[in-house]
Amino acid sequence: MGIRCSKLSLCFWPSSTNLNYSSDIENGSKNEKDSLPGFREFSLDQLRVATGGFSSEHIVSEHGEKAPNVVYKGMLQEDLYIAVKRFNKSAWPDSRQFLEEARAVGLLRNERLANLLGCCCEGEERLLVAEFMPNETLSKHLFHWDTQPMKWAMRLRVALYLAQALDYCSSKGRALYHDLNAYRVLFDKDGNPRLSCFGLMKNSRDGKSYSTNLAFTPPEYLRIGRVTTESVVYNFGTLLLDLLSGKHIPPSHALDLIRGKNFLMLMDSCLEDHFSNDDGTELVRLASRCLQYEPRERPNAKSLVTALAPLQKETQVPSYVLMGIQCGTPSPKEAVPLTPMGDACSRRDLTAIHQILEKAGYKDDEGVANDLSFQMWTSQIEETLNSKKRGDTAFRSKDLATAIDCYTQFIDGGTMVSPTVLARRSLCYLMSDMPQEALGDAMQAQVISPDWPTAFYLQAAALFSLGMDNDARESLKDGTSLEAKTLRN
Incomplete structure (x- = not known):
């Protein structure tokens, strides 16, 4: 985490390595x-x-x-x-x-x-x-995080990088950005924040419409109905409030707290002990300047960069480390899944995997050969199919032990093969904290259906659970390649 201190006390932060952000x-x-x-x-x-x-x-x-x-x-x-x-x-x-x-x-x-x-x-x-930016939006990481809140150093980095993006656009004659908000900030394969280029396009009404809640709309827009460069800075101020608080606070409420010198009430409680009082104060001051009622009193993009650069912490730590994203996350070309199944397996979201497998049913069993003689049909198939039906009922209700038992009876019967049954039992094993068994089923499903991406994705989920992250990412890549090949055919 780096240096820790109470947010109620003043701290001395040693200066980091001087980085020429403009040159970078x-x-x-x-x-x-x-x-x-x-x-x-x-x-x-x-x-x-x-x-x-x-x-x-x-x-x-x-x-x-x-x-x-x-x-x-x-x-x-x-x-x-x-x-x-x-x-x-x-x-x-x-x-x-x-x-x-x-x-x-x-x-x-x-x-x-x-x-x-x-x-x-x-x-x-x-x-x-x-x-394509594979690591979602600022809104997701700031407001709807799953494993950890965004670290203070990363919030400062987001603010600086966005200011640099706006400064670059201004220098190229594209200073207007329409509806700047936390959904417009995306994270690339390295966890670095980037500003979506879509907001640089004038919309069909020549930039005269705003899609955010009016409580977050620049006051001059309500007067003249048009986006200005100062409006963009106002929106940047609302993003600073988001980064400070971890919530989407209306500017009017935030300014009331700031005027009453209650700015610490703005701070995200998840950040306690991870930032200095001086740093918090500086960011609040900058947000307050951006949110001035009179547009002419707001800073420009270049001065935002100048104000934010000295506040940066842990500048040598890569963004993906600060973000808690898998170390060495491959590029989108290598690892971005094309379907919710691939995404769920990469995140090890077992509930989502269960929902997808249940919804998909047995359509991926089509084309799997099951050669049965008439005698075998009359003597064995009924019990085999009943085992599968009982397993499916247990799978839907997440009765994992029963599902595993029934699917095992179906598989051990040997009269029929089903990659879907193997996939479902694999997930049941994963949900029962039996990743080795889950991996075995996923690999067997691949043997039966070599071009089935789900088999590779389930292998990835099992390998992640076993701590074999490099192999898991290779399985994700294989599943992605198969899906891409399907799209091109």
Whole structure:
């Protein structure tokens, strides 16, 4: 964790290694330009294939009436993972305006952005294609964390990286960012925060609509109905409040606490003993400046970077370590699952795996040969099928011991083979803390159905439970490759 101190006392923090953040981001931009393909126009067929026919299983996020669009994850034929934003048919009626906007944003290349790679404009379809960020949103990690709250050093890093992203965009003439919020901040394969490029696009109303709750809307927007560069800084201030509190607090309430010198009431209780009073005060002051009622009294993006750089802690620690993400997380090309099953197994979410296997049923048994003579059918098959039925009933109710027993009777009967039964028993073993047995069943399912991604994903879940993380990631990669091959066929 580094240095610990009470949040109610003053601490002296030794200065970290001096990092030239401005130089870092410029170098990062050059690297991005070298490694990313240039902006291009995609055909609708290309994106349809990449997203499995815009399958619901590929949906990353979707919004309602105020922002009618859906974001899918997918993979291009050159094994590049992408995020595809598909707008409602009524959005962007002017195709020329859409293409001009997309091309302008597509010229940007920076390591602090989830960069725009291309677009598609066919008929009534309007789609944007960006880099895929595999480690979810700031909202997820800040408000809905599963294993640990975001560390103070990481919160400071998020604030700095976002300020650098806004400063870079301003320097390139794209200072307006529409509806900056915790859902617009994404984490890449290394756990580094990046700003979604989608917010840099003017929407179909020329930037005149806001999709956030009015309590978080800049006051001048309510007066003039338009986003300004100062509005972006106001939204940045609301993000600072999010980082400070771990909650989405209305700015008016936060400012009341700050004016009453009760700013410690803003601080996330999960951060106790992990930050200094001085650091907390500085971040609160900066948030207060960003949230000034008069736009002219707010700082600009460059001054945000200047204010945040000296506050950074643990600068030599990689982001994935601070985030608690699996060490050495592979790139999206290697490890991003294409379906909820792959994702659930990578996270070892046994409840989600159970729901998916139950919903899928036995459709993946189709094509598995079961050669039975008439005599074998009449003498043995009825009891075999009854064992499977009893096992399925127990599986649905999570009666694990009964399910394992019934599925074992079915498997040991030897008259029929079923990769789904093996997968279900494998999960029952996992849920019973028997990972070695679970691995054996998953491997047997693979023998029966060599091209079944679920078999590889369950192996990964079992291997993670056995502490064999490298082998688990290889199994995830194999499952992903099989799914990608299916999409291309």
